[in-house]
Amino acid sequence: MRIERLTLYTAELHYAGAAYAFAGGRSYRAFTSSVVTLTTDDGRQGFGEVCPCGPNYMPAFAGGMPSCLEQLAPAVLGADPRQTLAINARMDQALCGHAYAKAAIDLACWDLLGKSAGVPVYILLGGLLSDAMPLHRIVPLADADSMTRDLAGFRADGFRHFQIKLGHAMADDGALLRELAVAKQPDEIWVGDVNGAWRRDEALRFSRSLADLDIYLEQPCASYEACRSVRRLGCHPVKLDESINSLADVRRALEDDAMDAMSLKVSKFGGLTRSRVIRDLCVDAGIPLTIEDAWGSGIATAAYAHLAASTPPSGLLNTTDLHGYNTVQLATGAPQVSDGRMVLSDRAGLGVEPDFSVLGQPVRQWPA
Secondary structure, eight states, X not given: OOEEEEEEEEEEEEBSSSOEEETTTEEESEEEEEEEEEEETTSOEEEEEEOOSSTTSSSOOGGGHHHHHHHHHHHHTTSOTTOHHHHHHHHHHHOSSOHHHHHHHHHHHHHHHHHHXXXXXXXXXXXXXOSSEEBEEEEOSOOHHHHHHHHHHHHHTTOOEEEEEOOSOHHHHHHHHHHHGGGXXXXXXXXXXXXXXXXXXXXXXXXXXXXXXXXXXXXXXXXHHHHHHHXXXXXXXXXXXXXXXXXXXXXXXXXXXXXXXXXXXGGGGTSHHHHHHHHHHHHHHTOOEEEEOSSOOHHHHHHHHHHHHTSOGGGEEEEOOGGGGBSSOSEESOOEEETTEEEOOOOSBTOOEEOHHHHOSOSEEEOO
């Protein structure tokens, strides 16, 4: 089996709510998703999707995908997509960095690997260990009344894990969380996601002033070092996200005892090939993971869901259903959501098929 053609499609994913808002004044109503199709010499197709959460959330820029693929496509054309480590080595030789662009190709390779073996990707990642995965729901940053309504609606739909966006002035965030927590249920897991908005002293004051609330603090400060201090001196478990961008970063955080949980965004680390290593390292260290991605439709959701489903339940804090946040779907066969949990199908590969009637005409194709 050899990769014969690489095709790129793009589409706008419109947020189903009023606006997706988080710290730093960042607010979006739509995100540009990139879907890569790999076609092999025996007629099979594999699909991958990456969708950065805007241009200023992490080192990923949707507008750069065609330029990155211009460098990556010649490196993978003619290669066996089932050899995922070899494919990653080829991509690294062709282009430094730009893990998000490499992720789209890597996910499509795993889709082809599963299809060629006739099994779901989760079998190849270790087997089905979580057949109904707990989901979190993101509560966008807004006023207390709006966020209270969002929480109540999600709770009514069966969700028990909530990622609550913070990022006002520290004192205002404290008052906001106090007001929201009045309705917090004993079986709920809350993560206050600051997206790096606070100084270390602010994060410590916040944590100490709300020491009685059972919550995680996610990425309270921009830098790894400041978050590490908050974890050591504050009153809440700390979950890291934006400051962890490589396997070396994960190893450092484990050696420093700098985190109690971690967000593993598959595209940030280059796809499933590298994310699997990070997953296994964290599980072995006893660090629970939120396995997810920055944004996306059904293809992206399916990709990280296979990694989540093959993760021991003790190592899986939760995952999410990104396709559930959009007004349009780019694929059929996405994981099914019910009562705050997500279930994968047993179809081979990632189990999803792009809806080309929505994607329209390709943006680029290699060979041209």
